[in-house]
Amino acid sequence: MTEIPNNPNEYPLLKNPLDLATLVRTQRLQAGTKGGKMTAHLLAEMAGVSRDTIFRIERGEDVSFSTAMAVLRVFGLGLSAAPAEWPTLNTAQEHFKTL
Numbered sequence: 325m326t327e328i329p330n331n332p333n334e335y336p337l338l339k340n341p342l343d344l345a346t347l348v349r350t351q352r353l354q355a356g357t358k359g360g361k362m363t364a365h366l367l368a369e370m371a372g373v374s375r376d377t378i379f380r381i382e383r384g385e386d387v388s389f390s391t392a393m394a395v396l397r398v399f400g401l402g403l404s405a406a407p408a409e410w411p412t413l414n415t416a417q418e419h420f421k422t423l
Contacts, residue, residue: 335347335401337406337408338403339408339410340384341381341384341386342384344381344384344392345381345383345384347396348378348382348395348396351399352364352367352378352382355367355399364382370398371394371395371398372394373391373394373395377391378395
């Protein structure tokens with residue numbers, strides 16, 4: 325299993341399913357034996373979910389909270405709440421004006 329850092333700031337703030345997707349994919353690819361990747365099948369088996377569910381998570385699709393927690397537990401991870409800055413309507417409009 326991947327060594328989990330002691331500093332919670334070393335993990336991204338999960339604001340949406342794509343953030344969860346990135347975290348799960350990164351952890352899975354680093355969690356195999358001898359530095360190799362863990363298969364989606366093995367992760368699914370360890371979490372008690374289907375392999376298709378792992379692929380859904382890694383594509384950023386919605387899954388239930390309990391499913392996300394089951395998968396994170398495999399890596400020794402949990403969730404904590406933290407303040408997150410969300411864009412205001414004005415900042416979003418400004419952002420899209422510049423694109």
